[in-house]
Amino acid sequence: MNGTPPALTELRARVAAGIFRRVAGPSGPATRDRIHLTPGPRWFAPDRPIRRVHGDASMFVGGLRALLLQSLHPLAMAAVAAHSGYRGDPWGRLQRTSTFLAVTTFGTSDDAQAAVDLVRSVHGRVAGTTAEGLAYRASDPWLLGWVHAAEVDSFLRAHQRFGAAPLDRAGCDAYVRDMARVARALGVPDPPLDVSALAERIDAYRPELRATEQAREAARFVLLHPPLPLVARGPYALLAANAVASLPPWASSALGLPGFPGPAGTAVRATGHALTRGIRWAMSPPPQDAAVRTPPG
Incomplete structure (x- = not known):
């Protein structure tokens, strides 16, 4: 017995189930077991930084930040607006993304490669023209490089x-190298390999970045109108505020989002710490289940 009051245990289970259902979808339990319990070699050993970052509740903030930052490339945003179905099926998109991250981080090498092959197949069919007449292809290595850089920067900053x-600094560099393994598999030829190179890569994209009307619409949808029950909107608003607060000023300004200087920023960050601790508590398996949930090496 762990001495936890039954009411608290039940609350923890209900919160965890609600979060997991949203993030993983109806097939989440079976997918989770396949990812973690299937024997075989993995792309990443149990002690790799990518496992620490992607297994933490901070990913909820990092994921929102990544979406906002990625939207600032007009070609990437045009592809998302035309082909991703983020308005009609936002939870489906989230579930596909979270499953991809879980499989490539924790799954067997065969499953990770299969997930990458599927994404590359989808990207190969996504092409079009923006409202300004600019052509885009989701398989374009330069465009894939922006999506990758925005994700890595967002996940790492949220985790830190x-x-x-x-x-530590060496661990941050190692996380960037871990993510480069996935990026190369997806078709990014020269992903950054450390934190300094990541910052330089983002700077290299800056002349191309701006907030189109599609980007502003996506930000309004993601931040203000998520399809959530009323009881979940308060916690989600805190996640969203922390995602916005963690953006670089040039990005939040381009999207017309508020800054959080001084005491306001401190207060927002405090809510982020409290909320991620709460999610972490709810989602952590009870001690008797820990061995079952530990991914095999």
């Missing part, structure tokens, strides 16, 4: 701000 065990 809200993660249970932030990485």
